[in-house]
Amino acid sequence: MVCRGRLYHSSDGGRNFAEQRGEVAVTALAFGRPRADGDYPTLFAIGTRGDLDAIWRSDDAGVSWVRINDAEHEYGRRFRVISADQRVFGRVYRRY
Numbered sequence: 001m002v003c004r005g006r007l008y009h010s011s012d013g014g015r016n017f018a019e020q021r022g023e024v025a026v027t028a029l030a031f032g033r034p035r036a037d038g039d040y041p042t043l044f045a046i047g048t049r050g051d052l053d054a055i056w057r058s059d060d061a062g063v064s065w066v067r068i069n070d071a072e073h074e075y076g077r078r079f080r081v082i083s084a085d086q087r088v089f090g091r092v093y094r095r096y
Contacts, residue, residue, distance in 0.1 A: 002026045020062040024049045032084030044084045044092045
């Protein structure tokens with residue numbers, strides 16, 4: 001769950017949530033297929049780290065984030081919606 005740029009995680013079906021502190025202030029979040037060696041969904045986020053607005057991926061439940069777009073492939077700058085593929089690892093869709 002995302003609230004005011006913060007990411008929260010529940011391990012009891014949504015009864016309780018704990019803040020998942022990370023380096024990215026998350027604006028929008030999507031769940032994708034886990035890595036082949038993982039069992040937790042891959043997280044994709046539209047978010048900000050420092051002054052950098054970008055699209056990010058986390059393979060460790062939001063602990064660390066990797067930017068998946070770059071200066072040459074920013075796919076537009078006005079990100080609004082993000083969705084991830086549940087069948088193909090690493091595939092993400094965004095709408096602006």
